Amino acid sequence: xxxxxxxxxxxxxxxxxxxxxxxxxxxxxxxxxxxxxxxxxxxxxxxxxxxxxxxxxxxxxxxxxxxxxxxxxxxxxxxxxxxxxxxxxxxxxxxxxxxxxxxxxxxxxxxxxxxxxxxxxxxxxxxxxxxxxxxxxxxxxxxxx
Amino acid sequence: xxxxxxxxxxxxxxxxxxxxxxxxxxxxxxxxxxxxxxxxxxxxxxxxxxxxxxxxxxxxxxxxxxxxxxxxxxxxxxxxxxxxxxxxxxxxxxxxxxxxxxxxxxxxxxxxxxxxxxxxxxxxxxxxxxxxxxxxxxxxxxxxxxxxxxxxxxxxxxxxxxxxxxxxxxxxxxxxxxxxxxxxxxxxxxxxxxxxxxxxxxxxxxxxxxxxxxxxxxxxxxxxxxxxxxxxxxxxxxxxxxxxxxxxxxxxxxxxxxxxxxxxxxxxxxxxxxxxxxxxxxxxxxxxxxxxxxxxxxxxxxxxxx
Amino acid sequence: xxxxxxxxxxxxxxxxxxxxxxxxxxxxxxxxxxxxxxxxxxxxxxxxxxxxxxxxxxxxxxxxxxxxxxxxxxxxxxxxxxxxxxxxxxxxxxxxxxxxxxxxxxxxxxxxxxxxxxxxxxxxxxxxxxxxxxxxxxxxxxxxxxxxxxxxxxxxxxxxxxxxxxxxxxxxxxxxxxxxxxxxxxxxxxxxxxxxxxxxxxxxxxxxxxxxxxxxxxxxxxxxxxxxxxxxxxxxxxxxxxxxxxxxxxxxxxxxxxxxxxxxxxxxxxxxxxxxxxxxxxxxxxxxxxxxxxxxxxxxxxxxxxxxxxxxxxxxxxxxxxxxxxxxxxxxxxxxxxxxxxxxxxxxxxxxxxxxxxxxxxx
Numbered sequence: 111x112x113x114x115x116x117x118x119x120x121x122x123x124x125x126x127x128x129x130x131x132x133x134x135x136x137x138x139x140x141x142x143x144x145x146x147x148x149x150x151x152x153x154x155x156x157x158x159x160x161x162x163x164x165x166x167x168x169x170x171x172x173x174x175x176x177x178x179x180x181x182x183x184x185x186x187x188x189x190x191x192x193x194x195x196x197x198x199x200x201x202x203x204x205x206x207x208x209x210x211x212x213x214x215x216x217x218x219x220x221x222x223x224x225x226x227x228x229x230x231x232x233x234x235x236x237x238x239x240x241x242x243x244x245x246x247x248x249x250x251x252x253x254x255x
Numbered sequence: 256x257x258x259x260x261x262x263x264x265x266x267x268x269x270x271x272x273x274x275x276x277x278x279x280x281x282x283x284x285x286x287x288x289x290x291x292x293x294x295x296x297x298x299x300x301x302x303x304x305x306x307x308x309x310x311x312x313x314x315x316x317x318x319x320x321x322x323x324x325x326x327x328x329x330x331x332x333x334x335x336x337x338x339x340x341x342x343x344x345x346x347x348x349x350x351x352x353x354x355x356x357x358x359x360x361x362x363x364x365x366x367x368x369x370x371x372x373x374x375x376x377x378x379x380x381x382x383x384x385x386x387x388x389x390x391x392x393x394x395x396x397x398x399x400x401x402x403x404x405x406x407x408x409x410x411x412x413x414x415x416x417x418x419x420x421x422x423x424x425x426x427x428x429x430x431x432x433x434x435x436x437x438x439x440x441x442x443x444x445x446x447x448x449x450x451x452x453x454x455x456x457x458x459x460x461x462x463x464x465x466x467x468x469x470x471x472x473x474x475x476x477x478x479x480x481x482x483x484x485x486x487x488x489x490x491x492x493x494x495x496x497x498x499x500x501x502x503x504x505x506x507x508x509x510x511x512x513x514x515x516x517x518x519x520x521x522x523x524x525x526x527x528x529x530x531x532x533x534x535x536x537x538x539x540x541x542x543x544x545x546x547x548x549x550x551x552x553x554x555x556x557x558x559x560x561x
Numbered sequence: 562x563x564x565x566x567x568x569x570x571x572x573x574x575x576x577x578x579x580x581x582x583x584x585x586x587x588x589x590x591x592x593x594x595x596x597x598x599x600x601x602x603x604x605x606x607x608x609x610x611x612x613x614x615x616x617x618x619x620x621x622x623x624x625x626x627x628x629x630x631x632x633x634x635x636x637x638x639x640x641x642x643x644x645x646x647x648x649x650x651x652x653x654x655x656x657x658x659x660x661x662x663x664x665x666x667x668x669x670x671x672x673x674x675x676x677x678x679x680x681x682x683x684x685x686x687x688x689x690x691x692x693x694x695x696x697x698x699x700x701x702x703x704x705x706x707x708x709x710x711x712x713x714x715x716x717x718x719x720x721x722x723x724x725x726x727x728x729x730x731x732x733x734x735x736x737x738x739x740x741x742x743x744x745x746x747x748x749x750x751x752x753x754x755x756x757x758x759x760x761x762x763x764x765x766x767x768x769x770x771x772x773x774x775x776x777x778x779x780x781x782x783x784x785x786x787x788x789x790x791x792x793x794x795x796x797x798x799x800x801x802x803x804x805x806x807x808x809x810x811x812x813x814x815x816x817x818x819x820x821x822x823x824x825x826x827x828x829x830x831x832x833x834x835x836x837x838x839x840x841x842x843x844x845x846x847x848x849x850x851x852x853x854x855x856x857x858x859x860x861x862x863x864x865x866x867x868x869x870x871x872x873x874x875x876x877x878x879x880x881x882x883x884x885x886x887x888x889x890x891x892x893x894x895x896x897x898x899x900x901x902x903x904x905x906x907x908x909x910x911x912x913x914x915x916x917x918x919x920x921x922x923x924x
Contacts, residue, residue, distance in 0.1 A: 114754060115753065118687065118690070118749060118753070131696075143707065145703075145705070146703065147708055195713075196622045198619075198621075201716050
């Protein structure tokens with residue numbers, strides 16, 4: 111039987127003259143991998159409003175609101191706080207409208223407001239917001255609805 | 256003026272506040288070194304101090320069904336003993352503030368009282384982890400105390416004195432680490448056992464018994480015990496540096512030598528898996544035997560010539 | 562009368578030794594443990610019931626979140642079950658990528674275990690170094706799948722992503738480094754005398770005991786039972802890439818270390834073979850939204866042992882019942898079998914030795 115003590119001596123001596131491996135985030139950053147799954151991005155040009163993305167979303171983070179189906183006017187409401195970044199919606203989309211960004215992933219915020227994002231053409235979002243304000247009804251929670 | 260001088264010595268420098276600050280700084284150095292050995296960053300310089308300040312400002316919750324005065328008094332006793340022990344050692348390379356024939360025995364005894372009050376504090380509470388921790392603390396105390404004492408008496412034997420300042424003066428010309436290497440190693444490891452540092456941290460092994468004897472302490476008591484440990488660290492390092500590393504004559508020597516020991520101590524802490532309590536006891540029996548052999552050799556060779 | 566009373570040391574549900582909640586009552590006589598009582602179920606989240614409320618695709622991600630360490634295991638086991646029910650087979654390239662991620666996950670899980678077990682034994686240096694090296698595999702997984710923990714590699718009917726040249730190089734680089742480190746750690750846990758004194762002869766589970774209490778996974782293999790779903794009932798791509806089962810006979814903690822570290826080396830071999838021999842072809846096949854009525858059982862070898870899924874469909878968009886049995890449940894019994902007679906100080910290591918996963922276990 112081998113009788114040895116201090117088998118990690120070489121490790122600790124090497125470390126004594128080395129910088130710690132710990133990265134001092136957020137002061138030190140390294141680039142994120144291309145495949146990192148961050149905030150959802152949506153391309154309204156190609157969307158047909160088929161709702162396949164929201165159907166399979168495990169956390170009901172996506173709502174596609176149709177303003178005018180024929181004119182292809184859609185607004186997407188994206189709840190980043192609910193999103194689990196699983197990319198099932200990207201997988202489901204047949205028109206490649208959806209993607210998860212690998213650059214926007216630091217989404218922490220102090221209130222819930224920034225997590226409610228409206229995607230779409232500016233005029234469509236305007237219309238949708240106006241409608242919401244007009245209805246004055248509290249928007250039903252998609253989880254319970 | 257004759258009254259003011261001792262008060263300053265006792266309360267501020269080199270004993271009192273200074274030794275507490277020094278202890279906390281050394282605790283930080285120790286943690287930082289262990290972190291460096293483990294390729295981590297480690298805490299920032301004020302962390303031990305911040306911990307103590309935070310704990311001091313917290314409410315102390317006294318558990319029911321125990322002797323409240325003991326619960327509150329034992330941390331004070333521990334800190335008082337550690338601070339008293341600091342008075343007899345050559346801190347910062349200065350002459351010890353007080354000194355008399357036989358103060359080595361008193362210092363070692365006072366350091367033991369720190370551990371004793373830790374064990375009592377554990378045994379005083381009804382917490383199961385505390386009770387096991389107290390039993391383990393005492394077991395460890397009995398196992399390391401004899402070899403540690405013997406290791407400190409080795410230099411005393413060759414110096415022919417029981418007085419720390421005399422021994423310090425003697426070792427100034429003799430590097431006893433060369434002639435009594437076993438004693439030096441045992442004293443170093445004994446200090447680790449005393450301070451319950453890994454791998455001898457069975458009495459406060461967090462994965463088994465949470466915080467050992469101190470599990471019930473949360474505020475002031477814990478802070479005082481930590482301060483006592485910090486002072487104990489400085490006293491122990493000073494003693495070893497003075498006895499085995501060629502004495503301490505000036506502040507530079509003090510800091511260089513104690514920090515050098517701390518470097519080795521931190522390395523030893525990060526090299527081993529934790530000993531079970533009965534393994535610790537076995538280890539110390541072996542160390543005590545080795546030391547007796549070394550004593551025999553010293554005695555045969557006529558002591559002083561070494 | 563006093564002598565009859567037991568001194569019970571509770572470990573958990575809140576205790577520094579266990580990072581997850583589980584309750585263990587150790588009756589001790591001095592430092593020696595005389596009996597053990599286990600209580601589980603503190604992290605029951607009702608996931609099985611929740612699956613009945615979600616469609617087949619949504620459940621994939623819910624079940625993936627049963628466990629943070631073996632997330633791919635759950636997703637894979639569920640996908641295989643659902644695909645069997647729907648009579649769909651994922652294309653060969655997807656199968657190999659699934660196995661590849663599974664092996665990478667095994668590497669990360671065993672490294673994590675190595676660190677945790679060392680920490681329970683008070684060997685924090687080994688803990689820090691093994692977790693430092695674990696970051697390598699986490700980075701590989703992040704680069705490959707886009708996430709460090711919940712990889713979401715599976716979709717029903719295939720996988721989401723391909724392995725290209727860049728990924729291949731990254732995987733090989735990571736595996737080369739880790740192989741070297743694994744040999745080093747193997748040397749540490751088998752030769753370091755302070756560590757061996759905490760592991761050798763501790764928590765010994767004989768082959769007969771192991772059969773009796775029905776342990777699985779690395780625990781069984783450390784006790785001399787060659788039981789591995791990857792070999793006994795190959796799934797995904799394991800019939801293309803056969804696994805050599807690592808078996809040790811000692812049954813003590815050291816054997817568990819040895820088995821897991823040798824399994825790491827075996828995983829590196831498999832990973833290398835897989836990335837070098839990826840079959841060409843599609844990544845997904847079409848999956849119907851409604852799954853045919855019926856029942857399916859799927860078993861796969863998780864890092865901790867055999868994971869078992871029972872899935873029942875009534876022909877709709879949602880499952881009627883999903884039952885999950887994870888490996889930890891089978892292994893808890895071994896604590897009761899092995900702990901009495903040991904020192905209290907050995908308990909955390911014996912607990913960690915089975916690599917318990919309470920969140921898997923309670924769901």
